[in-house]
Amino acid sequence: MDYKPTIGLExxxxxxxxxxxxxxxxxxxxxxxPNFNVCPICMGHPxxxxxxxxxxxxxxxxxxxxxxxKVADSSRFNRKNYFYPDLPKGYQISQYxxxxxxxxxxxxxxxxxxxxxxxxxxxxxKLIHPEGKNYSLVDFNRAGIPLMELVTEPDLKTAQETKKFxxxxxxxxxxxxxSDADMEKGQMRVEANISLAPYRPALSEKGGAGAGxxxxxxxxxxxxxxxxxxxxxxxxxxxxxxKRQSELLGGGEKIIQETxxxxxxxxxxxxxxxxxxxHDYRYFPEPDLLxxxxxxxxxxxxxxxxxxxxxxxxxxxxxxxxLDEKNIDxxxxxxxxxxxxxxxxxxxxxGLSEERLASQINLAKNYIISDLQGLLGGVSVASKDFxxxxxxxxxxxxxxxxxxxxxxxxxxxLEEMFRTGADPxxxxxxxxxxxxxxxxxxxxxxxxxxxxxxxxxxDYKKGKEASIQFLVGQVMAATKGKASPEIVNRLLKEVLDxx
Numbered sequence: 001m002d003y004k005p006t007i008g009l010e011x012x013x014x015x016x017x018x019x020x021x022x023x024x025x026x027x028x029x030x031x032x033x034p035n036f037n038v039c040p041i042c043m044g045h046p047x048x049x050x051x052x053x054x055x056x057x058x059x060x061x062x063x064x065x066x067x068x069x070k071v072a073d074s075s076r077f078n079r080k081n082y083f084y085p086d087l088p089k090g091y092q093i094s095q096y097x098x099x100x101x102x103x104x105x106x107x108x109x110x111x112x113x114x115x116x117x118x119x120x121x122x123x124x125x126k127l128i129h130p131e132g133k134n135y136s137l138v139d140f141n142r143a144g145i146p147l148m149e150l151v152t153e154p155d156l157k158t159a160q161e162t163k164k165f166x167x168x169x170x171x172x173x174x175x176x177x178x179s180d181a182d183m184e185k186g187q188m189r190v191e192a193n194i195s196l197a198p199y200r201p202a203l204s205e206k207g208g209a210g211a212g213x214x215x216x217x218x219x220x221x222x223x224x225x226x227x228x229x230x231x232x233x234x235x236x237x238x239x240x241x242x243k244r245q246s247e248l249l250g251g252g253e254k255i256i257q258e259t260x261x262x263x264x265x266x267x268x269x270x271x272x273x274x275x276x277x278x279h280d281y282r283y284f285p286e287p288d289l290l291x292x293x294x295x296x297x298x299x300x301x302x303x304x305x306x307x308x309x310x311x312x313x314x315x316x317x318x319x320x321x322x323l324d325e326k327n328i329d330x331x332x333x334x335x336x337x338x339x340x341x342x343x344x345x346x347x348x349x350x351g352l353s354e355e356r357l358a359s360q361i362n363l364a365k366n367y368i369i370s371d372l373q374g375l376l377g378g379v380s381v382a383s384k385d386f387x388x389x390x391x392x393x394x395x396x397x398x399x400x401x402x403x404x405x406x407x408x409x410x411x412x413x414l415e416e417m418f419r420t421g422a423d424p425x426x427x428x429x430x431x432x433x434x435x436x437x438x439x440x441x442x443x444x445x446x447x448x449x450x451x452x453x454x455x456x457x458x459d460y461k462k463g464k465e466a467s468i469q470f471l472v473g474q475v476m477a478a479t480k481g482k483a484s485p486e487i488v489n490r491l492l493k494e495v496l497d498x499x
């Protein structure tokens with residue numbers, strides 16, 4: 001029997017703020033010293049009082065607006081009661097019945113995946129398990145960091161679609177500048193809820209089988225998968241769980257409602273505990289924090305801060321720069337690179353003809369995506385370590401377009417620009433890399449190459465057009481890449497046609 005998966009997500013995102021959620025301790029995910037960024041408030045000492053981080057609230061609202069949510073008129077915090085070694089207070093300040101945002105959606109592959117809620121809470125500490133030891137250590141640096149939780153409706157249908165949803169959300173978070181969302185550092189953590197139900201085609205009005213599922217079909221037993229810290233893990237864990245549950249159901253066994261962890265090394269899910277229900281947490285209003293209210297001016301102020309989002313940028317890059325879908329995706333999913341590309345284009349000489357402008361845009365796109373990205377490694381073009389100004393990169397593109405340097409020389413110049421940040425014209429002059437355009441000198445080299453490669457010349461005469469590319473390469477090698485390829489090609493054909 002075939003089974004229909006139904007998938008919903010709970011995604012935790014550590015917000016990028018200067019301080020923690022309810023105290024003034026630094027929010028520094030890179031702090032390596034354990035229990036350094038802590039105070040009596042985030043350590044849960046008796047008698048301490050929390051104070052709400054307004055910036056965390058703003059960033060939650062900003063995310064909600066970007067994801068088409070309704071921002072609540074009022075909200076409040078609750079106590080979520082449970083014990084865990086890295087939860088210093090013995091409860092977590094979270095939100096329950098009055099989240100900040102409700103009812104949005106994110107479009108994935110043309111389908112709207114509904115978002116049930118986005119709420120705000122505090123993160124827990126971190127347990128460290130020394131290898132070979134029979135104890136664990138607790139680091140409370142992370143305890144109290146602002147944690148935004150996004151909960152979807154169970155609208156996702158496949159592992160691939162779920163992975164795509166997480167990827168699309170990740171890039172939106174970057175555009176909004178609300179979180180670094182580094183999954184390896186735990187700044188974005190995905191938990192997936194999945195259930196399987198037997199496939200039962202819906203019946204049409206005439207009694208025949210329809211293309212969908214019957215409206216009264218019940219969902220299967222829900223299983224939660226934790227520890228998904230990469231997009232690949234999201235996809236692989238769900239694929240495994242669909243297979244596992246299908247085999248159990250196919251064998252007549254029942255699915256247990258439970259929480260399972262993802263073992264990255266073995267690529268299997270493993271049972272952790274039976275799943276808690278909301279009543280198990282004994283939610284009640286946080287007595288130390290008053291309810292808070294949002295007026296429309298405050299919401300409109302945040303709405304005005306939302307930048308151009310990925311889908312809008314895709315459309316604009318297609319219309320404005322004539323890029324194809326593959327190249328647009330590269331730029332859109334690398335926000336800093338796309339901004340650098342636009343800065344380069346803005347530095348092109350004003351008043352260029354449409355044809356020349358389009359050609360230079362195409363050259364800039366090619367050199368940024370291929371050559372520049374190859375040099376960058378792990379360095380961002382927005383980093384202070386990146387030395388090539390948009391003005392200098394635009395000058396390099398103009399030199400290539402005008403035929404003043406070959407593509408081979410351009411690569412050498414770009415490498416030197418990356419290393420030193422120097423002006424391309426100065427590099428060319430200092431290193432003697434100027435293009436050889438003296439046709440008399442190039443023709444002399446062309447004739448010498450032809451003289452030394454008579455077999456290739458004979459092949460060309462027999463109609464093997466590709467042979468000329470070998471001869472072009474020999475001329476370029478003899479000029480150390482400095483000759484204009486256009487002049488070389490023309491002179492070679494002229495000389496060969498006379499033989």
